[in-house]
Amino acid sequence: MNRNNSLDRRTFVTGTFATGALVAAGAAACGCSAPTSTDGSQGAASLSHPPDDTQKNASAMTADANEAVYALLDFSDERERDFASRNLIAAPETLELTDESGKVVWSQKAYAFLDGADGSPAEAPATANPSLWRNAQLNHLYGLFEVVEGIYQVRGYDMTNITFVAGDTGWIVFDPLMSVECSRAAFELVTENLGSRPVTGIVMSHPHVDHYGGIKGIVSEEEVAERSIPIIVPAGFAEHAVAENVYAGNAMGRRASYQYGVMLDPGPQGSLSIGIGMGQSKGSISYIAPTDTIVATGDVRTIDGVTMEFQMTPGTEAPAEMNTWFPDLKALWVAENCTGTLHNLYTLRGAEVRDGNAWANYLMETKARYGAEAQVTFQAHNWPHWGNDVVNEYLESTAAMYKFITDQTLMYVNLGYTSTEIANMIELPSALEKNWYTRQYYGTVRHNAKAVYQKYMGWYDANPVNLHPLAPADTAKKFVEYFGDTDAVLARATQDFEAGEYQWVAQVTNLIVFADPANEAARLLCADALEQLGYAAESGTWRNAYLTGAKELRFGVDDDPKYRTTGSADIQRAMEPAMMLDYLGILIDANAAQDLDLRINLAFTDEETYLLVVRSGVVLYERGVQDESADATLTMERLGMFAILNRDEEAQKAIRVEGDPNVIAKLTEHMAAFEFFFNIVEP
Incomplete structure (x- = not known):
């Protein structure tokens, strides 16, 4: 997308603030001044950009973009309220x-x-x-x-x-x-x-x-x-x-x-x-x-x-x-097939990509079966x-959203466009765009289009340059080498920030952060750009992601347990043996354990037996099989496997081991310890 072209207002409300040039010109033309209040509930503050870690107010461009939403949607329609x-x-x-x-x-x-x-x-x-x-x-x-x-x-x-x-x-x-x-x-x-x-x-x-x-x-x-x-x-x-x-x-x-x-x-x-x-x-x-x-x-x-x-x-x-x-x-x-908002075909936390075509067709089946x-x-x-007419309108309009995103994306795919190109091209028809109950508060059209691309085409865009790109930190370091004078890049990025080019500023400053996480000026400018993107986002999840990234760039990752749910072992305890063995394979670092080869009989007293095979650190298993020449036999209840997965040495005492007495220690030696608060906006 050419950032100098005029931009339809819809670009702002979907959460993608691609350029501020149009609204900046509009603000200048009307002679609008920017209040200096730092209260987020007031008007736009000055566009001056002090290099500090304070949360900023909305810029004039952000304020104008948000104001433009009133012209797009009918705020007098209070049916949903x-x-x-x-x-x-x-x-x-x-x-x-x-x-x-x-x-x-x-x-x-x-x-x-x-x-x-x-x-x-x-x-x-x-x-x-x-x-x-x-x-x-x-x-x-x-x-x-x-x-x-x-x-x-x-x-x-x-x-x-x-x-x-x-x-x-x-x-x-x-x-x-x-x-x-x-x-x-x-x-x-x-x-x-x-x-x-x-x-x-x-x-x-x-x-x-x-x-x-x-x-x-x-x-x-x-x-x-x-x-x-x-x-x-x-x-x-x-x-x-x-x-x-x-x-x-x-x-x-x-x-x-x-x-x-x-x-x-x-x-x-x-x-x-x-x-x-x-x-x-x-x-x-x-x-x-x-x-x-x-x-x-x-x-x-x-x-x-x-x-x-x-x-x-x-x-x-x-x-x-x-x-x-x-x-x-x-x-x-x-269930969650209609939700009063556009939902995700791909969710930011990560999950299997959903099938937009099936989603639409199931809703039409719902209408056919029960709509009368x-x-x-x-x-x-x-x-x-409430109301039969409303119910049928609700089902059909929601189905139309997922069908449009799926079909339109596949049309663009067959015209040769890539995932990112399609996400920047796709726009809803006006009638679909104005439904309050399918607005983009949770899922977005742009990310859902990328999900459709991923479902049918995968991650690869067919450009051989992208067959095996450098890792993000390595890419960033090479870019910074080519930049030459990082200070000059940051000075230019500051000018772009003042012009409302928040997406670009976030991208270029984050490259510097990945090359040099200690570059405070880059961190703070990236944070300020993400913040403005968050203020303009209609999607609550986009807003949260932008603002959380800004917070972590300013202050680092806060690993306070108060930010987490209180975990329960219930779901792990409910796993069948095969699921537990699959999870064992996820836990073991196979590269670190590449010299580990084991054959272990799992003689569950309350489940079918299994033969656990570890080959070059890779976990495999066979259901209903035992090997007379195995390195060891573990006799235990199903939850004995749970004790192994959780490195619970006290609970492991209930496991009867025949053969190699160190076999459990060998299994757990190369288990990875997952750190929850890993970095996201920096390497």
């Missing part, structure tokens, strides 16, 4: 939840700045895209709500909604949040206002942790066993819960801290909403294994007098996912949509 606030039963005056240690794990109190002094919504400041600001205000509406008689939701108590469906004797609970503390508080709110009823069933729509991690806040494993409480999930749930939250869990967790802004303070210059909620809770994560699996669309379960028909939607928002139809209530649960009767849709994030 009406839906978000409809049928409120009860809510505490303030909401802030803590764990047993006193750590704040969830707070709506921190977002009080979204409320005006007179109780009306506060006006958006220059440091926030007004569309995202509006979404944050809607997600700030929390409490217990009625969907229809017999279906209730607690919203705003975590990133996710928790839903309570009234059965004959108790509650069928859908998606019990991410943190135990949050789901417990939500259940208490329901009990206080709707009476005490037991949990008689649980449905978990898909295997993302914010949809099951709080399960022990509403029920215990003992209760599930004693009362035979069904825990219903789609086929593939357990496999994908492990793959996403264990195999790559450390890296995903760190990247999620950028996506969800967990290290940012909420505020006009800090974190806002992320489209699907206010952000990520930081409480205790739990897991209870499913007891019932849905395998086909049309499968029906009647639990505690409530009839539910399930629609399988694999490969949409999650590899395993399902919608639920309540025929007696004419109510349609659409459905009077309300409700879901795992955001608020319901």
Whole structure:
């Protein structure tokens, strides 16, 4: 894209601030002056660029870009606000939840700045895209709500909604949040206002942790066993819960801290909403294994007098996912396939790329199966949509977004364009762009287009220069060598910053940072550029990523445990032996262990036996096989393998070892220790 060309306003609100030339010229033409206030809730501050580590106000270009959003969207359309606030039963005056240690794990109190002094919504400041600001205000509406008689939701108590469906004797609970503390508080709110009823069933729509991690806040494993409480999930749930939250869990967790802004303070210059909620809770994560699996669309379960028909939607928002139809209530649960915002085909924390074409087609199948009767849709994030016409419009318009992104990207692919080129070319048709419930608060058109490219074409752009490029730090060092005078580059970058070229300034200064992390001037200028990009972003996740990067460039990585969820061993304990052995292979540094060759019989007393083979440090295994000439035989329960994975020497004492007495030590010697707070914006 030519940075000197005039730019459509849509470029700003999608989160990509490519140039400030147009709005800078506009500001000069109207004679606008820039207030000098440093309060992020006021107007744009001076464009002077002091080399310090303070958080800056919005520049004039950023302020003007955000102001232009009002001309793009119809802010007088309050239908989504009406839906978000409809049928409120009860809510505490303030909401802030803590764990047993006193750590704040969830707070709506921190977002009080979204409320005006007179109780009306506060006006958006220059440091926030007004569309995202509006979404944050809607997600700030929390409490217990009625969907229809017999279906209730607690919203705003975590990133996710928790839903309570009234059965004959108790509650069928859908998606019990991410943190135990949050789901417990939500259940208490329901009990206080709707009476005490037991949990008689649980449905978990898909295997993302914010949809099951709080399960022990509403029920215990003992209760599930004693009362035979069904825990219903789609086929593939357990496999994908492990793959996403264990195999790559450390890296995903760190990247999620950028996506969800967990290290940012909420505020006009800090974190806002992320489209699907206010952000990520930081409480205790739990897991209870499913007891019932849905395998086909049309499968029906009647639990505690409530009839539910399930629609399988694999490969949409999650590899395993399902919608639920309540025929007696004419109510349609659409899981996370519709969310009141554009979702991700690729998520910034990292995950399998989703299938936009399948997503669209499943939503059209949903419409075909249930659209004639459905009077309300409700879901795992955001608020319901009422009225048969609205339901069908909602399903079809959402499907159209994913279909457009998929088809348009593939058209460009076949014209020979690369992933980055397509991301800079693709623009929504006007009618699709203006739907409030598919705005780009969470996913973005540009990143989703890249996801489509990746799904069909992979990472390679066909240019042989990119077959095996230098590592980022090595590339940066060579660039800096070619720059010659880094100070001159920074002086030029400062001029570009003043002109509003924030994306370019971030790119060029980050090269210097990767070549020389100690270059303070480059760090601070890169931080300031990222900050302006964050202020203009409509996507809450882009805003969080930009502002978190700016914070870490200024102050370094803060490894305070308060920024993390409280981990649980539940998900690892639930792994089948094959999953544990796969994870063992991930843990072992095969290069460091390249001289290690072992054959170990795993004689599980509560599972099928396995032969573990370590060949040149690579972990392989055979199910149902034992080798008489193995180096050792380990006789143990399945959780004995868990003790090995966690280097728990005390628990390992329960393992009976026949053969090489040092075989466990040899296995664990070359296990990697994953550091959570690894660097992202510097090498």
